[in-house]
Amino acid sequence: MREILIIGAGRSASSLIQYLLNKSVTENLAITIADMSIVAAKKFTEGAPNARAIMLDVFNEKERRAAVQKADLVISMLPARFHMEVAKDCLTYGKHMVTASYISDEMKALDSKVKAKGLVFMNEIGLDPGIDHMSAMHVIDRIRDKGGKMLLFESFTGGLIAPESDNNLWNYKFTWNPRNVVVAGQGNAAEFVQEGTYKYIPYHRLFRRTEFLQVEGFGKFEAYANRNSLKYREIYGLEDVLTLYRGTMRRVGYSRAWNMFVQLGMTDDSYQLQETENMTYAQFVNCFLPYSPTDSVELKMRHSLKIDQDDLMWEKLLELDLFNRAKTIGIKNATPAQALQKILMDSWTLEPQDKDMIVMYHKFGYELNGERKQIDSNMVLVGEDQIQTAMAKTVGLPVAIAALKILNEEITTPGVQLPIKREVYEPILKELENYGIHFKEFTTPYLGYNPDNLT
Amino acid sequence: MREILIIGAGRSASSLIQYLLNKSVTENLAITIADMSIVAAKKFTEGAPNARAIMLDVFNEKERRAAVQKADLVISMLPARFHMEVAKDCLTYGKHMVTASYISDEMKALDSKVKAKGLVFMNEIGLDPGIDHMSAMHVIDRIRDKGGKMLLFESFTGGLIAPESDNNLWNYKFTWNPRNVVVAGQGNAAEFVQEGTYKYIPYHRLFRRTEFLQVEGFGKFEAYANRNSLKYREIYGLEDVLTLYRGTMRRVGYSRAWNMFVQLGMTDDSYQLQETENMTYAQFVNCFLPYSPTDSVELKMRHSLKIDQDDLMWEKLLELDLFNRAKTIGIKNATPAQALQKILMDSWTLEPQDKDMIVMYHKFGYELNGERKQIDSNMVLVGEDQIQTAMAKTVGLPVAIAALKILNEEITTPGVQLPIKREVYEPILKELENYGIHFKEFTTPYLGYNPDNLT
Numbered sequence: 001m002r003e004i005l006i007i008g009a010g011r012s013a014s015s016l017i018q019y020l021l022n023k024s025v026t027e028n029l030a031i032t033i034a035d036m037s038i039v040a041a042k043k044f045t046e047g048a049p050n051a052r053a054i055m056l057d058v059f060n061e062k063e064r065r066a067a068v069q070k071a072d073l074v075i076s077m078l079p080a081r082f083h084m085e086v087a088k089d090c091l092t093y094g095k096h097m098v099t100a101s102y103i104s105d106e107m108k109a110l111d112s113k114v115k116a117k118g119l120v121f122m123n124e125i126g127l128d129p130g131i132d133h134m135s136a137m138h139v140i141d142r143i144r145d146k147g148g149k150m151l152l153f154e155s156f157t158g159g160l161i162a163p164e165s166d167n168n169l170w171n172y173k174f175t176w177n178p179r180n181v182v183v184a185g186q187g188n189a190a191e192f193v194q195e196g197t198y199k200y201i202p203y204h205r206l207f208r209r210t211e212f213l214q215v216e217g218f219g220k221f222e223a224y225a226n227r228n229s230l231k232y233r234e235i236y237g238l239e240d241v242l243t244l245y246r247g248t249m250r251r252v253g254y255s256r257a258w259n260m261f262v263q264l265g266m267t268d269d270s271y272q273l274q275e276t277e278n279m280t281y282a283q284f285v286n287c288f289l290p291y292s293p294t295d296s297v298e299l300k301m302r303h304s305l306k307i308d309q310d311d312l313m314w315e316k317l318l319e320l321d322l323f324n325r326a327k328t329i330g331i332k333n334a335t336p337a338q339a340l341q342k343i344l345m346d347s348w349t350l351e352p353q354d355k356d357m358i359v360m361y362h363k364f365g366y367e368l369n370g371e372r373k374q375i376d377s378n379m380v381l382v383g384e385d386q387i388q389t390a391m392a393k394t395v396g397l398p399v400a401i402a403a404l405k406i407l408n409e410e411i412t413t414p415g416v417q418l419p420i421k422r423e424v425y426e427p428i429l430k431e432l433e434n435y436g437i438h439f440k441e442f443t444t445p446y447l448g449y450n451p452d453n454l455t
Numbered sequence: 456m457r458e459i460l461i462i463g464a465g466r467s468a469s470s471l472i473q474y475l476l477n478k479s480v481t482e483n484l485a486i487t488i489a490d491m492s493i494v495a496a497k498k499f500t501e502g503a504p505n506a507r508a509i510m511l512d513v514f515n516e517k518e519r520r521a522a523v524q525k526a527d528l529v530i531s532m533l534p535a536r537f538h539m540e541v542a543k544d545c546l547t548y549g550k551h552m553v554t555a556s557y558i559s560d561e562m563k564a565l566d567s568k569v570k571a572k573g574l575v576f577m578n579e580i581g582l583d584p585g586i587d588h589m590s591a592m593h594v595i596d597r598i599r600d601k602g603g604k605m606l607l608f609e610s611f612t613g614g615l616i617a618p619e620s621d622n623n624l625w626n627y628k629f630t631w632n633p634r635n636v637v638v639a640g641q642g643n644a645a646e647f648v649q650e651g652t653y654k655y656i657p658y659h660r661l662f663r664r665t666e667f668l669q670v671e672g673f674g675k676f677e678a679y680a681n682r683n684s685l686k687y688r689e690i691y692g693l694e695d696v697l698t699l700y701r702g703t704m705r706r707v708g709y710s711r712a713w714n715m716f717v718q719l720g721m722t723d724d725s726y727q728l729q730e731t732e733n734m735t736y737a738q739f740v741n742c743f744l745p746y747s748p749t750d751s752v753e754l755k756m757r758h759s760l761k762i763d764q765d766d767l768m769w770e771k772l773l774e775l776d777l778f779n780r781a782k783t784i785g786i787k788n789a790t791p792a793q794a795l796q797k798i799l800m801d802s803w804t805l806e807p808q809d810k811d812m813i814v815m816y817h818k819f820g821y822e823l824n825g826e827r828k829q830i831d832s833n834m835v836l837v838g839e840d841q842i843q844t845a846m847a848k849t850v851g852l853p854v855a856i857a858a859l860k861i862l863n864e865e866i867t868t869p870g871v872q873l874p875i876k877r878e879v880y881e882p883i884l885k886e887l888e889n890y891g892i893h894f895k896e897f898t899t900p901y902l903g904y905n906p907d908n909l910t
Contacts, residue, residue: 188723188725188726189720189723189726189791191726194746195746195748197741197742197746198728198729198730198742199742199743199744199745199746200720200728200742200743200791201720201743202659202719202720202723202743204657204659204718205718205719205720209745263659263660264657264660265644265655265656265657265660268643268644268657270643271643271644271646273653273655274653275653286652287652287653287654287655288654288655288656288657289654290654290664291649291650291652291654291904291905292904293650293904293905293906293907293908293909294909336644336655449746449747449748450748451748452748453748454748454749
């Protein structure tokens, strides 16, 4: 029996655990599911052969080390900041490790020691980061093999509501951590490069500089820029590329409406408002509008954001019940972002029958034999229900597949790494297709942003 | 002879030093001017009796302690972060201390020890903070003495260009640290209270929510909100006040124009742009505009900010030579704010004959015998030249006057403090009038923001 320790039994772990449980008999896997909550862990192990649940506080060194020592491979599905304790133990006791998180500097620093022990520490192997790396390198390597030179790489991902559950004016519901949605894009300006020119978009303009994307069978989407596009030059070996842009996908119209909150300052998470516990929704809105003893919050809002009488933006606000004089925030010392999240959760929380959807869209521009060409590649996955969501599958299945392939010595290159090597992405992408995670490719004329090559 | 040690001989110290030198004979003062640059220190002492210059690195403990030990009172005109070393020595050796800086938490923590030794550590006694505290408390205490109840306090200060030197479209030049002007207002949202309602303005809206102010003989000004109005409730004992607002004054139209830079993201100081050393001004602007192989930076700018053909905003940009294709930023790894500062300094640096101007404007609303009343109080000071600037006088003279009054035991209450006690502000305000720093008072009808008392 090969021992797998899975730490963290949250929502993102369901498909991952299910995959490994399904394989446990044929693959001789003994699976330990560890969580702070024994109830959460036991949810998965009931009636499952070869599986047991344990309670584990990752900061309890003794418990953690005992659990790691028994395993052959450890999967950490904890938030990224908790990985390091586990990683150090894995190194000490010579265990492989898999995470779906970005490689931290601390994690990276373990690389030579991990290599020296012949261990595989595979990271960034969820959805984004994860499937994005694999599906991008799959096309980029092919283009290079043919002798093509990459000119453009754009990549977009969105966690959205499935078309059959899409029944509000925002075409959006919280299918994942609501907090991340409310604070999305904050921090430094978004930085990217277009036709060799660096571009920067500050947060307060981010949601007004969107691009459109068309996905066959699913209609039109829009995307706003991610902050960190440029770091992918190094990761993908795209140092010479003229255009590099990564973004987040939403249904058309979402960003323009979301921008209303950004403009008013309602998404700010850096300071606390006064007296939020008994603050009504309308009072919350009024915090960000000029004082008036006579004018309504509604009219001040319309005036401040220049919302015309017949503008659909207004209907979107009304749908959220934003001007309610009875409902209260109910949180002490809430930041604007926390208060806004509370209001949005009234409207954007999934109904029991709702399904989610993941959309990913890549554009690859390149030059081959003096000709400029483009490949578009996209993937759409709709969730089955609220356990086997599209998000849980796309995050968890690559982790699970990678874990098994490491145990089976199909993935062997040692070190702290992400899945950009053929050895890794080829078999994993292939197997993901069995679960409906399938990229379609289209050849399109390459235009870039400067079709006539003007200088 | 009484020994005064002045640490820091920068621009802000000139009026302060001049005042003390002028009094040195009649008041028996021996004045030591200490600076990192002996040249800077000597500029003031040449030909002055009772004065000597020394070179002092404030982090050289031995030198610093020797200098402090010799003095009866120490004035620190260093940037606020350097005060603490000096303050600890003053405590050790039993010396009074005066600064024009905000009281830091560290400084505050010395209070009981300073009191125990009977020392006066007077802070926040420059312009803002300083003259604002004194002139405000002067009126507030008078209103309270009569039995009045404060309802409203608003306070505005601006460091501007004198009318006779005001010859650009922005009606603005750098009369003080340019960096502070470029990053002004950044950080948390501005927070204040109007008629009992808390209001918050995020940075990217700050320059579009201005108020107008009229100063007799000097015309119309505008003001944008400072970030920290609410802390003045505690300092001035205004806990029950309905309206509390502090702001920064500019000439009308400045803020709307400055907002163009804010909107584009050009004032951001939190990250570095790529390849700024040889970047032209036009390329800098282009960083913040969408890519286009054909459209000019100018047209993209007009479109992005919706600047019409006949909008004066455009003339303001042209005046700064913002679209120059030859001038370069010339700074490695510049932040947007650093690059913008470079461009602005071409246009906004003072000419040799230029004079500066300080404007301060307070509004006091109160209720007395069931009647609501208002007093407005304002002060304008125009600089003499570029040594005896209005800024140097308003910052330095209160420091100098306070220092002498402490030595002469006219100010005796011990502890770490700011000038809000009658003992302090009355004689100092009186003496400042001799130097043209004079507040005019006007009685106006009290309107507040809710004149009809609607609820």
